[in-house]
Amino acid sequence: MQALYAQLLVGLINGSFYALLSLGLAVIFGMLNIINFAHGALYMMGAFVAYFLLSLGGINYWWALLIAPIVVGVFGMILERTMLQWLTGLDHLYGLLLTFGIALIVQGVFQNYFGSSGLPYAIPDQLKGGMNLGFMFLPIYRGWVVVFSLVVCIATWFLIEKTRLGANLRAATENPTLVRAFGINVPRMITLTYGLGVGLAALAGVLSAPINQVRPLMGADLIIVVFAVVVIGGMGSIMGSILTGFALGVIEGLTKYFYPEASNTVVFVLMVLVLLVKPTGLTGRAA
């Protein structure tokens, strides 16, 4: 039974990363109509920024949680201003190819300088150790990752679905020309949205660093699963991405316990089934 709970916890942690990353992808796809294949590389950059802050500047994990998303978010905004904005109105394929190319370049640069092996990043002192819950032992850092990710996901959902700024974003997703004709600076809003989505990826990278170490290909390993999560949840659906992210992490964890051979493929099998039954995803709406 202990093993089952342990796998459930691993599933929840993976689900946290899936949710944060797919949430960023959903926000970006909803607003920019771009399938952001650079997301994994930007997640990796978040982890590396945390690593540099600690190893070069002695800046700890808590500051890294704030600084890394800002640094990578600004990098993302520069990418959007200099490259992605020119793809407005073009087929999705162009955005996919461009962001895939960006991902290869970014990963290649980091791999060139840091190799493929992982760099250590220590768990902050405040989150070391664990708690005995009676039915299982819970490492505090892992519990923190799950709770913090959930809070960030809900805050992002609230921002987009329940605030005036979010209403502007949703409206601009539907009809950017008209929203701009109302006096709202839509191009600036698009840039900031890309920065927000990318910042979420970087935040996931910082959270991941103490668990998975810091590696140039850490994003590449994860991004394909995250895209499957987004497809299952429904492209552009905020709540769909969050719920599907956590749910698929748990399903993956349970599969590891009951049928480990299928644990790496269960997400893709589910994706195929969902696409067959509901091609717009579980919570997505038809165009």
Added chain:
Amino acid sequence: MPETAIAEAPAKAGTGEKILQVRNLEAWYGESHILHGINFDVNAGEVVTLLGRNGAGKTTTLKSIMGIIGKRTGSVQFNSQDIIRATSDKIARMGIAFCPEERGIFSSLDVRENLLLPPVVRAGGLPLEQIFDLFPNLKERLNSQGTKLSGGEQQMLAIARILRTGASFLMLDEPTEGLAPVIIQQIGHTIARLKKEGFTILLVEQNFRFASTVADRYYVVEHGKIIDGFSNSELAANMDKLHTYLGV
């Protein structure tokens, strides 16, 4: 009537101050040349209607003024400032509001969010209480999804949301299209009341019977040009011509 004479026709109503001057406005959709040199003026406080058949270029004229047509040339002066090269968000912030033909109600927003979407660009917009006084239906349906409203209510919402912004110059594109006569009458009353409140309105209409109840002056658009223009008092004398222009 020569185009320059049309452009400089004096207003019968309003303060006489020219709020909008359009000169040699040309516009393109991709390779298609739609406007071929539009010239007209709108004076402060009046309601001016662009009449014309489908495809004449009326909507394109409004969109060109609003800056949402990619390629346009000529001159559009609003309050003596040339806005031909300005982006649509800047034009909106100068005090021009646009209500599109398709109404542009956002399905992912409820009525309240649709209503509050356009930012207040300057002082002088109508407060919400006054808007609900004009459109009482909207107050009862604030939490409904915008696109779940009836056609008439959606049109009211589309007009209502630009009244809060403080824009003094409203461009309404076919506000009566597809609406029941009783709703058309209500829209007519609203436009008359807005005029009384001091708004300047540029209206695009195919329904000139409706337009005649609210307009001070008319311009007839054909093949991307203004081909005629007259005031409301000259309407009766121009009916035969107008029937020919509009094919009714």
